[in-house]
Amino acid sequence: MSGGPLHGVRVIDLTHALAGPYSTMLLADLGADVLKVEPPQGDMARLAGSVPEGSLPSAYGGYFQSVNRGKRSIVLDLKTAEGTAHLRELVADADVLVENFSAGVMERLDLSYESLSETNPRLVYACVRGFGDARSGESPYLAWPAFDLVVQAMAGILGITGTEDGAPIKVGPGIGDIFPGTMLALGITSALYEARGSGRGQFVDVAMYDAVLALCERIVHQHSYTGAVPRPEGNRHPLLSPFDVLPAVDGWVTIAAPSDVRWRRLCELIDRPDLAADPDLATNKQRVARRGEVFDVLARWSRPRTKAEILDRLGGQVPVGAVRDAAEIIADPHVAAREMLVEVEHPGTGRTFTVAGQPLKFSRTPARPQGRAPLLDEHGPEVRAGLSLPGAAQHEVRT
Template sequence: MTGGPLAGVRVVDLTHALAGPYTTMLLADLGADVLKVEPPGGDMARRAGPTPPGSDPAAYGGYFQSINRGKRSVVLDLKTDEGAAALRALAADADVVVENFTAGVMDRLGLSYEELSEVNPRLVYATVRGFGDTRSGGSPYLQWPAFDLVVQAMAGLMGITGTEDGRPIKVGPGVGDIFPGTMLALGITAALFETRGSGRGQFVDVAMYDAILALCERIVYQHSYTGAVPGQEGNRHPLLSPFDILPAADGWIAIAAPNNGRWRRLCELIDRLDLRDDPAFVTNELRVARRGEVFEALAAWTSGRTKAEILDRLGGQVPVGAVRDIAEIVADPHVAAREMLVELGHPGTGKRFHVAGQPLKFSRTPARPRRRAPLLDEDGPGVRAEAAGRAASQSEART
């Protein structure tokens, strides 16, 4: 199999839960050799479901498989001298170290960025935490634990996501983890590119809070330019119309046609030339001011038709899409054509199960999972023996 664009890059992965492992999963899909360093009890995500019938009880569930595919596993107890020495040896030969411990944990273990970069000046040391690191800017919340839900609340996402009566609703996927993790993967690849010229590594930090605030960039400029404090608006958009989730006879449909040309075409397709020609709806700004009327006019047409009928009429003409569940998505020919469902084996079952594919596509160096997620310490004996040899060589070199 052709290697990915990061083939040859060596990553020591100290992360757990979701944000950090998502980062290193992206790097693994891109071809990096990712060694997942776990404590004796393993990453806590190993114990999360769902687990298929007949699976190895010592293995893992779908959660762990999805975000730890393509990695190797070694158990090291970093609280012991032997474990810390092994990690130093691995870091000395690595391109990247990634961790998502609470700020200060690695410093107390004697494994900080400064200490590891002394023996490997080219090392890119990357972190993703709730509220960052003092190396990149202090925060009053530095020692606060953070989860997706908390960050969605604090950084503005839930402030604009919810029902029109002001009740906040969290976004379904764990974007408070996944988006920061994606940003960190970008930061790591940028730092690796810079290292090729400078010969020096650096510290790369993403705070979950910061990443979600950046994701909510619209509320920042809205508040700065107008003084407004945007709130929850249901499925509508404060600046665009139509931009709605509308009822269909068998579910829901999304229609977004704020461009004036798209609006006119939409009106023609639903046989509402009166709306097309009405001066009160001719521009997006006018439609935003009367978006309740726009919604009612469109809903009157969509509610009597099935999703399939609506898509047959509007598809390819204006931006439209059915609200789908995962069973419908799995059956979508687009998903198959784009290889967005990847099958991986699961230990103990003899079966293969789907995980989400890689949306990054390359013409020569494909990005895709190259192996299932590892069992705990599956690669440990060889890795520890190699690390011990390196540690001994480093000790001799220092003396």
């Protein structure tokens, strides 16, 4: 059993897809006992992503493995009275319930927060939806379905991410799911902390739209303070210079040296003391006004050099980093030193595969993945055997 900081916390996980499972994966990595409750057909994400050759027929792809590692699985059909009764019994002994159904689904199942909190007053009930829950403020989009791309568009990311001619480009990772899921994990742990003193749970609600808007905080204050409407600006920053993606012989590098001290040091390192002495480039504000010129100067220096040569010259002196692909990241000694690559078993293959590790580091209570993702209903028999309601032990899932 994990000695993580959430050791002993019991979580009922009704989530599917990405935002909710990512949140409960964080809780599992932190040591919580996360029981994933799935419908008879399983989480729709089970077959998403690559499924390795030799996998058990009841196994899953890399997508499911990555965000459901370390959890247990039980099948309950919540469309039946028996299924909801079994869930309510599980809730009676749980600390947290997490769901990401569309608004109103849990109410129709007679499993609302209000109903479940009567069963367990100390329950922290958490949900993540595209546009939140009416309990926290009724959005006009409450009934709209949402995916990462939709939220990136509506909450501001696509409005400032793209080419300088204005064509929007989505952020590569599913940040419209992952950041809300991370925020929900913070909300859950905060509510658990408060409940230690009050003895009472509460309703925790994160809207994907809200979380991504908070992530785009710069556009809000920029518009409020200046009246400007921020637009896509390619790889440049509207407030900082240099803050650029620059060409190299074998790819691209990033250089970010907007402070005046770092700017002068950068000029020394690229053998351009004349730039450091130029009074028209002395401050960040001046460099932002002439950022095209700053970019051109740096690009002329970087273009004939390899990424390794640039890093050898600038590394540790000014903020610099190479644009890396997955293979380069996996080979980076930093990720090995920080245990950011984790090997997990894949059922039926006799092999392990790599998933991203846990960035939260603790000195006494390590947070790390507690094993592979579960097969569908893998832990159902033992969990149902502990339930007192009639028929609990008879359920069977075909694999």
